[in-house]
Amino acid sequence: MPEQEIVLKQEPGVKAYNSESPPSIGLKAGAFAEVGTLILTNQRLVYVSKGGASRAAAWALGGALTAGAIEKSVSKAELDDLMQYEGSYYVPLQEITRVETARKMGSAYLRVDNCSHGQKPSRSYILGSGWSKNEDWVNAINSAKTELLSNQNASATGFLPPPPPPPPEHAPPVCPSCGKPLSYIHQYQRWYCYKEKKYL
Ligand SMILES: [Zn+2]
Known part of the structure; x- marks a missing residue:
């Protein structure tokens, strides 16, 4: 795994649901949603819940992340610090099994499945910025995952000692x-x- 964690993409104002699709509008979808920031790094997909007003002050600590600093290097500690807020979590890219965009009751959302132990198997997100951004996220997550896996393979073949000779x-x-x-x-x-x- 690369030493340095880099923020590839992030978007504030994202509603997140611990289900494979948002509840229907009739169920007052917004009432059940966490609102926070979705962050894609070269190692994981992070969701940082901003929660209520009390948490907004603490969120200022993550100002570097909210400033639109794409391609900014962040320390693992910085992200882990944000992770302490209730409703926040991350999924390692190699454990993401599927990313897709879908539509339900007229609203477009992003669905992310994972195989992480102890995580909800599917989550859905409604991005404030609209449908076209969903596709961007699908592409970004898939390419980040592909790159991560190919780096791991490259380092596996590049740095391991040669296999032992036959007996x-x-x-x-x-x-x-x-x-x-x-x-x-x-x-x-x-x-x-x-x-x-x-x-x-
Ligand atoms: Zn002899």
């Missing part, structure tokens, strides 16, 4: 008097030294 052929015993390898003569079932032309 040597069973070495023949050597002649006790001259040290040359002996040959086993099946016909007589004896070891023979060709150098000295004698059986043991």
Whole structure:
């Protein structure tokens, strides 16, 4: 895994749902939604919930992330610090199994499935900026994942020591008097030294 975590994409004002699609509008979808910022790094998909007003002040700590600093390097500690807020979480890119855009009751949303242990298997997001951005997110997440996996493969082949050599052929015993390898003569079932032309 690359040492440096880089923010590739982020979007504030994202409503997140712990289900494969947002609840229908009739159920007052907004009432059940967390509103926060979706952040894609080169290692994971992060959702930071801003929660209520009390949390907004603490959120200012993450100002570097909210300033639209695309391609900004962030420390793992910075993101982990944001992760402490209730409703916040992240999914490692290699555990994202599917990303797609979909529509329900006229609103477009982004669906992200994962295989992470202890996570909701599917989550959905409604982005404030509209349908076209959903496609951008699908592409960004998929390409970040592809790149992460190919980096891992590259480092696996680049830095691992070469595999051990195959086990040597069973070495023949050597002649006790001259040290040359002996040959086993099946016909007589004896070891023979060709150098000295004698059986043991
Ligand atoms: Zn010999």
